[in-house]
Amino acid sequence: MPNMSDNAEKTSKKAFDLASVLGLTLAVVAILGGQALEGGSIESIMQPTAALIVLGGTFGACLLQFQLANAMASFKAVVRVFQDAKTNNREVIQEIIRLANKARKEGVISLESDAQKISDPFLKKALTMAMDGVEPKVLRETMELEIANLEEEAEQPIKFWEAAGGYSPTVGILGAVLGLIHVMENLSDPSKLGSGIAVAFVATVYGVGLANLVFLPVSGKLKLKSKAHLVAKEIMLVGVISILEGENPRLIEDKLRSYLSREEQEVQSESAGTGQKKAA
């Protein structure tokens, strides 16, 4: 199974996720550029106090809501938002078809040596269980628990950043109201009224901006990436069970290819060569 690990390495080169980089840049340039074009200075929206209130309040609430391990995993997950490590489901399917063909020719038990070499822990566990003679029903039950477990784990950072996106605008408003209270108590000096209100409003800008330009999109991107990751596991599970049940490799391929998007299916057809469509 040297192919598999090669591919794994190739996909793990982890290019930049272009959309994430472009998106964040576009948002920041638009806001700061707009501010500059309107004649406002960048310094006027740089208020450390407002940043303290909004970031401290938001992450304080998030820590109170989540476990420490969740919080740390959520910060680490942000790296994934900017990496383009898309799971290559086409290669997963090709590997499974290879295994299915081998099982057909040399018997399922011949896959024992392959199972040892597989790098993906999920596929390895499924195949090892199959080698150990576990019956398909039990194997499916166990591996579906694994998938549910992976899903659970992937959901923690998604929920963390969604929560941050929920708390941050209201904490921003909290900061603004605190600022306005301060302004209102010092109405006697009207010359400072305007700049006081301006300072207060910066907290709102931080809260609303962080939520809508960072926290919520990050949560959404993580959800998309987790989904693609879990589909790969489902392909592996369906594939291993189909092999165990001795299904025709061509039918297995037809079934597994249904998990690919239309674009991926087209590439798949081409790379799979020509002999396939008629070879029943």
Add this chain to the structure above:
Amino acid sequence: MPNMSDNAEKTSKKAFDLASVLGLTLAVVAILGGQALEGGSIESIMQPTAALIVLGGTFGACLLQFQLANAMASFKAVVRVFQDAKTNNREVIQEIIRLANKARKEGVISLESDAQKISDPFLKKALTMAMDGVEPKVLRETMELEIANLEEEAEQPIKFWEAAGGYSPTVGILGAVLGLIHVMENLSDPSKLGSGIAVAFVATVYGVGLANLVFLPVSGKLKLKSKAHLVAKEIMLVGVISILEGENPRLIEDKLRSYLSREEQEVQSESAGTGQKKAA
């Protein structure tokens, strides 16, 4: 199967979606007309800076949340909103009944030549699998995965524009607050106070207007169109399986017609002629 492709061509002439064109026109005329009637000038709500902030911020957030391919597909999907390419489910049913009758008289295997000529890739794949002797249960499983996959793909633009409709009003408010901060810092010149606030408010108008008059309705229309498209696939799947299981063509028609709306059912009855209601 020349009928089918003819029909496909006919339906692909893609007239305008009248409701979409009317709706967008009505909304724009109402807002701009109202603005004019109130004595406001159109120029006063044309602020490139506000547009930069709202559009840049909104699409920046969307890019951060979605993949680049999703974003491009979502912009392309907007074309569909203004095209009236309604899937003609009546014709799909007629084609399936034709195949069912042929299968009844000449055997299922006689459909092999028909399968080659079908233009719809979904129906073609289902029928080809049936010709290859795939059993109904496996065929259903595979094609249901295909439908789920098509649904998944159709949902991306729906979610993209829904997200845009969620980000845009808050980014508009962000732009307004930035503008107000600028105004507040220059309170010393009260003569510019009003126009400064006016400029700031334009960002709100853009954000709220784009969300409610464009982004969210576009998302909703795409959802409606995707639904109609998926129903056609479901009709095809149920039809092919019923043919495979040798069901009576008249019963198949009764079952499939239940997928049509009442209006479509009436047209169907007429075009299907008179001999049908009593022909048990």
Add this chain to the structure above:
Amino acid sequence: MPNMSDNAEKTSKKAFDLASVLGLTLAVVAILGGQALEGGSIESIMQPTAALIVLGGTFGACLLQFQLANAMASFKAVVRVFQDAKTNNREVIQEIIRLANKARKEGVISLESDAQKISDPFLKKALTMAMDGVEPKVLRETMELEIANLEEEAEQPIKFWEAAGGYSPTVGILGAVLGLIHVMENLSDPSKLGSGIAVAFVATVYGVGLANLVFLPVSGKLKLKSKAHLVAKEIMLVGVISILEGENPRLIEDKLRSYLSREEQEVQSESAGTGQKKAA
């Protein structure tokens, strides 16, 4: 089956839906009366420009989101909100019990003549299929598709008015902000400041008022009415299948009566006479 059609006619007299008429009157009287009591004139909240913006923007967005046919059906559905055409489920049950008793005594096939006379198209289709020898499983599948289809159709106007109730307040705010922009640009004439702001606020009144006093309640009432309508279809389906399976008419009645509300059940018991409770 003359009873059935008589009843159908009786229920189709379509009295006013008292709650709808009272509710709309109460809301309008309360708002306008309150306005008058506060010393405000009715004219001051009659602004054609605000109406143009709010209605044009809201229905423009709705047209962009829905199909033209949906929109027209949704406007027609408003009539139903004010009509009290409650489906008389008690009579539906009595009719089914009558058919069940006849089927028991004279055989299921004796219902053929009854099937021709039934006015409800759903019950007619179900009974005709049963007469044609369609087996219960297929009949249930087909008729459940019909119910899902009817539900789908009934949901369109519900969603249309819900969407209108969602767009209208934000379009109202859009109109208000446009008005405020106009006011802010003309701050030089403070004497007109107040009345300008007042005019701007009228758009908010229209948007919030239409959504909360008309669009959303109309959507809710349509949902209630559609539900009652679909329950009648479900009673018919369960009834026909029970007849087909030769169940005891008394058991069928027990089962179907469970679909009635407690009040309806009590009336049912009385009208069904006395011999029933002990007649096992």
Add this chain to the structure above:
Amino acid sequence: MPNMSDNAEKTSKKAFDLASVLGLTLAVVAILGGQALEGGSIESIMQPTAALIVLGGTFGACLLQFQLANAMASFKAVVRVFQDAKTNNREVIQEIIRLANKARKEGVISLESDAQKISDPFLKKALTMAMDGVEPKVLRETMELEIANLEEEAEQPIKFWEAAGGYSPTVGILGAVLGLIHVMENLSDPSKLGSGIAVAFVATVYGVGLANLVFLPVSGKLKLKSKAHLVAKEIMLVGVISILEGENPRLIEDKLRSYLSREEQEVQSESAGTGQKKAA
């Protein structure tokens, strides 16, 4: 079954629901007390016009949305919020165990006389059907329809007060905007400006206060009470079916006790005496 009716009477003494009384009192005292402590007079927030707008608009919208019968039932249901008529599930279980033991010793048919004496109409219907020889599957189907029906009925007031809680704050804002329009039109007399705004704000206080301190909590409490009520019916249904299927009374008790909360289970264990834990 004299026990049962005794218990029913006992539980129907309907003490006050302490939490509801305390909650409403606490909320009113806090708001009015706060108002008094701030030096505001109670009269200044007593505005019949605002009350007319908020109550008229809210209940107008509710009447338009619901049926007249729903509305009246919803007002009646408020009484239940303040009554502590908790369904005594422990006694329901004891009664079922008694019946199960009797059925075991004297045969299921011996319960016929008990069925006549039962006061709860649901349990009575279930037991009577069992006596009539209805088979468990049909009995379960019929009684589950009954439960769904009871649930449906119980949901109407919950939805009514939830809708009222949704309409009331926006109608309050409507009233406030109407008041502000009036104020803005009379800016020429600045001395009345403040009090005019104050009057306008009272509508907001009414709308937000009624929704959050009355309508929504009432809806929530009704939901809790309806849930407890439906659990009792489910216990009865599971119990009767278990009796019909001749299950061991001790196993029935084990199963039914799982519906009780932990506190109730402990009391149950004690009241059930000691001989039970080992008596297998």
Add this chain to the structure above:
Amino acid sequence: MPNMSDNAEKTSKKAFDLASVLGLTLAVVAILGGQALEGGSIESIMQPTAALIVLGGTFGACLLQFQLANAMASFKAVVRVFQDAKTNNREVIQEIIRLANKARKEGVISLESDAQKISDPFLKKALTMAMDGVEPKVLRETMELEIANLEEEAEQPIKFWEAAGGYSPTVGILGAVLGLIHVMENLSDPSKLGSGIAVAFVATVYGVGLANLVFLPVSGKLKLKSKAHLVAKEIMLVGVISILEGENPRLIEDKLRSYLSREEQEVQSESAGTGQKKAA
């Protein structure tokens, strides 16, 4: 089973939940620190009247919505937010594997003495039922009801604090509007205008702050903790049933380990020793 109880004691030492303590501290320091940095005094946001309105109104609404017992349990549950009593699922699995091995060697009935010593009431009840010869299907049904019941109970405090987080900001706004009404009525003394508005705004700060920095995060943390707790019960149930059905202890372990997070699985593998991976 001395191990089990030892472990139970060890885990019940209940260290602090570091995230909760850090989170609450961070939020409070950020808000108060920000307030101090902006030059505002802490006293200016200490308003007993505002606290009375917000706390009284919020908990009044909660009491009206919930039962008294729910409310008290919800306050007690707050303690759990700050305790780190994580259920040790690894030890639960080890215990079950020990029982499975014993059952394999000495027969299921040999677990009778173990059942008496188990401290967890859920596992004890499940094992006792198994000893009493209850068949797996009934055991599963009964214990799933128990789990549903535990879930129900755990949800009450989650819903209570979620409701408090919903009511508190709107009650805060209510308090602010009441304060503004008072200010507006005394416009004649403009020198007090600012401080009056400041006081009014404090109610908003309390309402929004309590909801976002306390109530909602507390509800979220309780949800996380309840989930972990219920997973332990599910492991116990699946384990006992697998033992009853005589499954291979190694397969049981494979299945149960799927409930662990990846980190826990790694520790598990290590502590389980080396002989396991190859021992098929």
